[in-house]
Amino acid sequence: MRSTRGIAHALAILLALTCTTSSTFAQQRGTDVGGQPARRQVTKMPKLVKFVEAEHPKDREGVAASVILTIEISATGEVANVTVASSTDPAFDAAAVAAARQFVFEPAEVDDKPAPSKITYRYSFTIQEAPAPAPAPAPAPPPAPAPPPAPAPAGEVDVEVRGRPRARQETHQTTIRAEQARKVAGTQGDVLKVVQNLPGVSRPPVASGQIVVWGSAPRETRIYVDGVDVPALYHGSGLRSVISSDLVSSIDLVPGAFGAEYGRGLGGLVRVETRTLPRGTHGYVGADTLDGSALVSAELGDRARVAIAARQSWLDRVLAWTSAPDVGDFFPIPRYRDGQIKATIDLRRREAVDLVLLGATDDLTRTVPSPDPASVRSEKTFTGFWRTYARYTKVAEGGDTTIVTPFFGRDTSELLQRFGPTPARLDVDSHRYGARASFRTRLGSRVALTTGLDTLGTSSKVDREGSLTLPPREGDIAVFGQPPGDEYAADTWRTNVVDVGPHAYADVRLGPVTFTPGVRFDAYLVEGSRKTPRVGLTPSIGFSRLETALAPRASARWEVTPRLALTTAYGTYHQAPEPEDLSAVFGTPDLALSRATHVTVGESLKITQTLSADVVAFQKSMKDLVVRSRLSNPILARALTQNGEGRSYGVQFLLRQELWKGFFGWISYAITRSERRNEGDESWRAFDFDQPHVLSIVASQDIGRWGFGARFRYASGNPRTPVDGSVYDARTDRYDPVFGPQNSIRIPAFWQLDVRVERSFPLGESSRVLVFADVQNVTNRENAEEIVYSASFRRRSVITGLPTIAVVGARFEF
Template sequence: MRGCGHIAIVCAALLASAPALAQQRGSDVGGQPTKRQLTKMPRLVKFVETEYPAAMKAAGVSASVVLTIEIGATGKVTNVAVAESAGADFDAAALAAASGFEFEPAEVDDKPAPAKITYRYDFVIEAAEPPPPPPELSSLEGEVRAASNGAPIAGAKVNVSGGPGGVVSIARSATTDDAGRFSLSNLPAGSYEVVVEAPDGTTTRFSETVTPGKKTRLRYDVVPRPPPPRQPAPDDVEEVSVRGTPRARREVVDYAVRAEQAKKVAGTQGDVLKVVQNLPGISRPPVASGQIVVWGSAPKDTRVYVDGVDLPALYHGSGLRGTINSDLVASIDLVPGAFGAEYGRGLGGLVRVETRALPRGTHGYVGADTLDGSAFASTEITDKIRIGSAFRYSWLDRVLAATSAPDVGDFFPIPRYRDAQLKATFDLRKRESVDTVFLVSSDQLDRTVPSPDPAKRRVEATRSGFWRAYARYTSVADNGDTTIVTPFVGHDTSSLVQRFGATPTRLDVESERYGIRASLRSKIGSHVSLVTGMDALGTASSVSREGSLTLPPREGDIAVFGQPPGDEYAVDRWKTHILDVGPHAYADVRIGPVTLTPGVRFDAFVMEGSKKLPPAGNVPPIGFSRMETAIAPRASARWDVTGRFALTTAYGNYHQPPEPEDLSAVFGTPDLGLSRSTHVTAGESLRITDSLTFDVVAFDKRMKDLVVRSRLTNPLRARSLTQNGEGRSYGVQFLLRQEMWKGFFGWASYAISKSERRFEGDESWRPFDFDQPHVFSLVLSQEIGRWGVGARFRYASGNPRTPVVGSAYDARSDRFDPVFGAHNTTRIPSFWQLDLRVDRTFELGRGVRALVFADLQNVTNRENAEEIAYSPDFRRRGIITGLPFIAVIGGRLEL
């Protein structure tokens, strides 16, 4: 209810004032007076609202007061009078309001002039408008599942914002239950943005339209990403994922293990990275080895990346620990084959590690066990800057020295390792940040095989290390487009010294690494997204080698453990530079239940070296430089036949440059080119229950142009190695997995495969040196309150070896040389081992928690064969066994 007014009879008022205006005369050309013309009426530009007289308002009385208002030539009110009264209260209120009016002045003959108008000021009690009818409400409900295997995701937040007309007027949220279900009711019809935030921090956006009065049922498939910035706890749900293609897409081979579950797998000693060794597709590595043999590929054919930056090793040389602290690991991807277009330079598999987002606040832990000690700490410097660091230092050599026989390291090299990590996060703006990371790792392994005869004493010493420094810029636009740019630099070093009696062999490699990885993910329509990127890596190496031409041995060499090297001796020092620039692109196309991912990668390799031929007298060395290009098509497809059953397939071509140590003009071949392989996979995924799944994957790899040692007794100059090798690997792997259910989780995996090699042109194939036809793994874990118990059982076929069928005495060297049978026609005895784990958590208050554990390896004390050894005359054969029963006991204190 308020006072209001308007000019009711302006025209009449102006006409009434016309006589006065007419009295103002001028003269025309003839001297006759001329009547002036009104060319513009006054216009109210400032209205003053008055207070409604209280008594009249209370009585519900409405009225109108007619006023006469005189307006000056400037538009100001000069006089106000009541022409028609409505009572003293209304008159006074109207006069007070009108005195403050302002006008655009009237104009006569286009010039400002005074005017008088009549104005009616209305006092109206406005009736309240009836409320609009309530909108017809709807509901939004559905379930959140893992895109890879359909597993329900519990604890995910579903945030809904939007409303009628697309205007954000409604904001609701719900949390999924144990079956991944959620429900949001009382939503008005309209357009909404749905943001699904998984417990590990993944956010996935969807657009939905809600229809009036109807229930909308949906299923959201999300793919885990690095976890949110917070300290891990037993109920954390970060995913340590093993996938068949990169995470941003539907996966062809995808296994996921929660980070906290991975830490509790028996035999891993709480190391998240080591859980990869228990999954299908991985052959059992030899003891004291950090090798990764995936689907029949050589260890050097598998690439390791951290945040998109290449690393020379996932594990320390002993294989006992990963090279990155578990509390800095957010996720792991193991892709045995057929990976996407964004990665290259490898014929085998792919291991990708994502570092954890740093938590807010101050957190950390200190821990120690039989193997080593470690610590992690992070803090929030400002609301936009966080920093965290971790380190690990081994002391197993000192523990064994104090508790075991002095010759414990005769056959098992006792590792000495250390690593450290430093990470700083800078939040630039919303959804825009820079992570700077520094990683460093070093290893030392020494082994001596004693002998009463000094000439037969064997010594092996290995040194390796690396560091990496990189910055990772991440930006997510409002439309969801994601840009990631990661420049990096680093240094790798390795040294291998082998001495058999007086014959030494040494190989030293120092490499400077530099490169950049960049990608842009864009959404094109509702069912298509496109990723374009660049992957560049340069490696400048300095290599020094001396000793036997046949040491260190390479895949395909016929040799036995302890065999003395040949008498030939050579020395070479050279430098190489290999640069690869790999632009790539792929698209995700969803057509109903089918997801297609076509892609392509183009690689341009520049290979340079300091020596094309062996040195000859005083002739200066001649270097080499060449370019080689390769186009690699990649594709994958997934068909969700039902909500519980899916079929997958993938295909890809892959290329790999030669190793720097193979480009020697003395020990190798400087003009080696690219090795090539083709991967094909096909599989199915069945969700038997909401927490029990069964996956089957068949694979086939074909390799050619592999680098092998020359068959010639006296190779041509600068031709000690050739590219006449061919390979094939094929098989089927099975995984039955129980996700967390009433405190229990576990899986059983089995792979049956065959990996073979041959020289190009040969008709027959031989077993690959790392061929293991049968690999089985069973992992079980149960949480009972604050207690945890677990078991792991592993079985693996032994690696192939070439039998010794006799020996010949070399009088000149005073030694026996072996006489070999057919290549790789016998095997090391099969391996099996049972490991147990028990742990207990203690809550100490004020956010402090303690964990103690015992990880019992080889509880049956089985003497597993690791290698076949022979007597000096090669007439007696024995077995070198692996680790006996070992109890790794430790604990950690967490804040």
């Protein structure tokens, strides 16, 4: 018998009895309140679907060996890292690691969702007996194929599901993993832009980063990154998000009726969880038509890891090379940049701290020239923010979870509008500080209790001058490009708003029913530098008051069958006035809290293991909304009132296919109605952002190293107020419009088809190049974005959106 080349085979049976979920990275889950209330449930083990045979070391012919490996698997099934857990020979170690890095798995699932995991894997090198010599010379037969994986001895393979504790699962919540969001057509690979395609979200106007959820105004929806409030999810142009996609783990959209952990908003909730930093050195460098970006993460010893990311736009320079110098006269060309730093320090087992710094800035300029200086229109905006926070996490042996996140930051916005000789300027500079803390524990086998404290302070300086009606607000009756009135005012004031929000909720499981009662109490300290306008040398008289609000919340989920669940949720919500509205000249210093009530009922059906259907009906009622005074000469320090009322109701549908054989996608459709009125009015009018019908169809398919995606969107046009005639004003030498019923017509409906194609090229064992083309509006449809009128208001036309645009790019990953 002589030795031949060794044939490798893997022993990779994942034993459910020895499968353990790491308490260090447990997840809070509202419906899992049995033995370990803070732990996630592993619902599927990773499965090896592509085995790669190792090269038997040439100087080890005739030698058998086994190498024990630790393999880290991503949520997409790719191998993220391989290390040797037990070594017998460095030559065999190197060969086994090289082969294991090329494995492909079906990912583990936690709570039926793909999740990263870590397994212990034995790779065995064996010896095969050579075939007997043939009478005549003949080529040696090829090696026998690798045998299938054989069962491993009990206790030999473990699975550890990794990840930081996440926020509890809300009753009506849509979660998208970053790995899938990156592949959605129309997002240009930007993970957070997938929010615009989720159920309950209205289509934003072109070049806008607004988020309108279930009929709530953009500033009524709260955005959190790791539980820290940030002012915006997107740059001002809406082309990019403010956080690197490679630092994002998942995105949650809760359109309404969220739990007691969160407050200060009448609308929805967007939560972004940053990614757990991997071991080793990883990163990417990318560039496309819009911008360039890069990220690098590395280990700093055994307990620390750090990642740094940055992005810089260059679309304005690209267009300057290819277009006329005045290309941005009608469409503002953005200039944006952002950066992030995240460091993770493992203090002890089940205890860690994340240190994070986020920052982003935007510049937008638009000028509409005219031979008449009185008709020149221009707009310049600058926005920026930064946040720094420390997130401490500790999970005790019994599953009790403690999370504490103090933070500090600054928000800056500058707006300068000019309509001929009439300027309007609004500058807001705010410092934000606060902390979020929560503790979750088990009270018996059926109850888990979470208590917490959510604090936020906002200290602002506001400087405003110009027209009383600029910038416009919801409910104003105007047409696009209409000059403001001739009135002029100016004011500079300071405000300080501090909210302390203790809260608690319990997850109670009674057989197939999970009930989550909760309560939140908010105490607002509202302070301002001026209660009345300054008159002559009259000194400023400030104000200070305390506003309190009790907000009960409750939700329930009934698992009727293993595949069918019924849900319902209820909550009351409050929001403090914005610093811009507390001016004694442009606003009202005495504004109190706005209030809302949310009610939802829904049904969730699991058709297959990866296909699900959800239906949710909702109703929102809003009171004490801030609106502009109807008086032509408002009462002193009463330019704004709280006479506004609102209501929103509708049904949304979601049919979603989770990742299955390289395919995922969803169809979402919402039928909603959003209305407003002033207190005392009998009739309701359409909300300025009302879109009764919104449809999104998303599909993505991976075939080998190719990826294909498509997205179709349809949305009703926003309402507008018609112009029935005009009156000539000889004093100003212009026509003034005569308006019809408010918001009684609509911009024509929008629809658009986008496609995406990508191709990856492996470079060695752990690097690759990814090239892609993301084409928006492939049919070149001329979608109307706004209704405009001639100078005499006798002719009406529309401003159309962007034509077919292809964003082409590439990135090198390592």
